[in-house]
Amino acid sequence: MKTHRKELWFHAKRRRELINITPQVEEALAESGITEGLVLVNAMHITASVFINDDERGLHQDFEAWLEKLAPEKPYSQYRHNNGEDNADAHLKRSIMGREVVVAVTGGRLDFGPWEQIFYGEFDGRRRKRVLVKIIGE
Amino acid sequence: MKTHRKELWFHAKRRRELINITPQVEEALAESGITEGLVLVNAMHITASVFINDDERGLHQDFEAWLEKLAPEKPYSQYRHNNGEDNADAHLKRSIMGREVVVAVTGGRLDFGPWEQIFYGEFDGRRRKRVLVKIIGE
Amino acid sequence: MKTHRKELWFHAKRRRELINITPQVEEALAESGITEGLVLVNAMHITASVFINDDERGLHQDFEAWLEKLAPEKPYSQYRHNNGEDNADAHLKRSIMGREVVVAVTGGRLDFGPWEQIFYGEFDGRRRKRVLVKIIGE
Numbered sequence: 001m002k003t004h005r006k007e008l009w010f011h012a013k014r015r016r017e018l019i020n021i022t023p024q025v026e027e028a029l030a031e032s033g034i035t036e037g038l039v040l041v042n043a044m045h046i047t048a049s050v051f052i053n054d055d056e057r058g059l060h061q062d063f064e065a066w067l068e069k070l071a072p073e074k075p076y077s078q079y080r081h082n083n084g085e086d087n088a089d090a091h092l093k094r095s096i097m098g099r100e101v102v103v104a105v106t107g108g109r110l111d112f113g114p115w116e117q118i119f120y121g122e123f124d125g126r127r128r129k130r131v132l133v134k135i136i137g138e
Numbered sequence: 139m140k141t142h143r144k145e146l147w148f149h150a151k152r153r154r155e156l157i158n159i160t161p162q163v164e165e166a167l168a169e170s171g172i173t174e175g176l177v178l179v180n181a182m183h184i185t186a187s188v189f190i191n192d193d194e195r196g197l198h199q200d201f202e203a204w205l206e207k208l209a210p211e212k213p214y215s216q217y218r219h220n221n222g223e224d225n226a227d228a229h230l231k232r233s234i235m236g237r238e239v240v241v242a243v244t245g246g247r248l249d250f251g252p253w254e255q256i257f258y259g260e261f262d263g264r265r266r267k268r269v270l271v272k273i274i275g276e
Numbered sequence: 277m278k279t280h281r282k283e284l285w286f287h288a289k290r291r292r293e294l295i296n297i298t299p300q301v302e303e304a305l306a307e308s309g310i311t312e313g314l315v316l317v318n319a320m321h322i323t324a325s326v327f328i329n330d331d332e333r334g335l336h337q338d339f340e341a342w343l344e345k346l347a348p349e350k351p352y353s354q355y356r357h358n359n360g361e362d363n364a365d366a367h368l369k370r371s372i373m374g375r376e377v378v379v380a381v382t383g384g385r386l387d388f389g390p391w392e393q394i395f396y397g398e399f400d401g402r403r404r405k406r407v408l409v410k411i412i413g414e
Contacts, residue, residue, distance in 0.1 A: 001139050001277050001312075001313075001413065001414050003312040003313065003413070005380065005382055005387070036139075036141040036274075037139075037141065037274055038176070038178060038272065038274055038314070040314060040378050040379075040380055042378075042379075042380070043389075044388070044389025044390075044392065045389050045390075045391070046328065046329045046330050046389075046391050046392060051233065051237070052184065052237050053184045053229060053232075053233070054184050054219075054229060056219060057218075058217070058218035058219040058220075058221055058226075059217075059218070059219040059226060059229055061218045061219075062217045062218050062219050062226050062229070062230070063230075063233075066209065066230055070208065070346065071342065079334070079335075079338045080333075080334035080335070080337045080338050081330075081332060081334040081335040081337075081338050082334075083334055088334075088335060088338050091329060091330060091335055091338070092338070092339075092342055094329075095327065095329070095339075095372060095373060095374075096233060096234060096372060097233060098233075098236065098237075098374065099327070099328050099374075099377065100377065100378060101237065101238065102178050102180075102238060102240055102378055103178075103180075104143065104178055104180070104270055104272035106143055106272070111143070111270060111272065112182070113181075113182025113183050113184075113268060113270075114182075114183075115183070115184050116182065116184060130389060132380055132387060132389075134314065134380035134382070134387065136274075136312075136313055136314055136412075136413065137139065137141070137274065138139050139277050174277075174279040174412075175277075175279065175412055176314070176316060176410065176412055189371065189375070190322065190375050191322045191367060191370075191371070192322050192357075192367060194357060195356075196355070196356035196357040196358075196359055196364075197355075197356070197357040197364060197367055199356045199357075200355045200356050200357050200364050200367070200368070201368075201371075204347065204368055208346065234371060234372060235371060236371075236374065236375075239375065239376065240316050240318075240376060240378055241316075241318075242281065242316055242318070242408055242410035244281055244410070249281070249408060249410065250320070251319075251320025251321050251322075251406060251408075252320075252321075253321070253322050254320065254322060274412075275277065275279070275412065276277050
């Protein structure tokens with residue numbers, strides 16, 4: 001069994017951003033030399049997500065509006081966590097979108113359906129944050 | 139280490155359906171000959187889910203009503219993605235229910251609690267779509 | 277390849293509780309002798325979650341209020357599943373928070389960012405329920 005580990009760093013300029021990280025995950029997979037197995041990709045921070053969906057601008061605007069409806073950023077005072085913090089909503093948004101994805105590796109490639117793309121979902125940005133890629137297989 | 143890969147195909151007759159796919163995943167596991175490891179089961183489409191819950195008809199009606207409340211299908215014009223599409227709500231519903239499950243394999247069986255069953259959640263059906271089963275172990 | 281399996285048992289005194297189970301998962305990892313691989317931690321019951329977030333009391337109160345807003349416990353009669361049951365809301369809450377986490381193992385440790393902690397989310401407690409830890413690697 002082989003394993004490979006890589007950290008990806010991101011610095012979103014806005015509080016919330018969705019960043020397509022599929023190329024970076026493919027690069028980590030190529031570096032690993034693993035052709036059959038599983039890739040775990042997870043946010044290392046608890047106010048960010050890694051998820052799989054469509055790389056379509058309109059949909060990303062829909063995600064923004066929808067997450068703001070389900071877990072609004074403001075007023076900050078509505079959350080108990082915002083006692084010296086202002087990011088409680090980011091913890092909730094990340095809970096909906098998920099911390100991690102696990103992707104099959106087959107024939108040295110991410111084993112994806114036609115539209116699957118991996119995104120880093122930043123919900124409390126404007127600072128450097130990390131994503132972990134861990135690959136196991138052979 | 140051994141790996142096994144299988145695609146499961148579904149053609150839901152309605153826009154939204156919940157289909158118990160546990161028997162098909164068990165069959166893939168039996169074919170693999172793997173007795174200890176992990177099974178990844180994921181939707182290969184971004185408007186569908188794979189999740190684990192109870193196979194109870196009333197609960198499935200509750201899921202339908204609840205998902206429609208949190209991410210309503212109509213009016214289509216409420217979503218930016220619905221510019222030539224009408225399935226933005228399906229992308230959101232799938233985000234709540236999740237893309238994938240990872241299940242332990244122990245003694246050649248899916249290592250489940252008493253009521254766990256695997257479902258394919260279709261949110262934009264009436265066409266053929268796929269689920270990926272990838273098993274790693276020994 | 278090595279595998280290790282362990283069940284963790286919990287008996288929440290209240291209907292809903294969030295319990296930090298990171299020490300128990302670390303203990304299972306130490307017992308396994310596995311230094312590189314993946315850990316799967318999943319609820320074995322369909323009215324409970326395993327998720328990763330912050331161990332902060334205010335945030336946990338926010339989760340409670342937020343989940344009650346998105347999937348209220350009462351009135352019980354609003355759910356079809358509550359026909360002899362009263363826990364439909366627990367199935368929905370668990371769907372938002374997730375069934376499982378997969379965590380990388382690197383150098384014999386849970387490969388975590390600075391604030392990541394693993395929680396058992398009980399949404400229908402007051403009885404004994406289980407979490408499964410399955411570790412694969414070498």
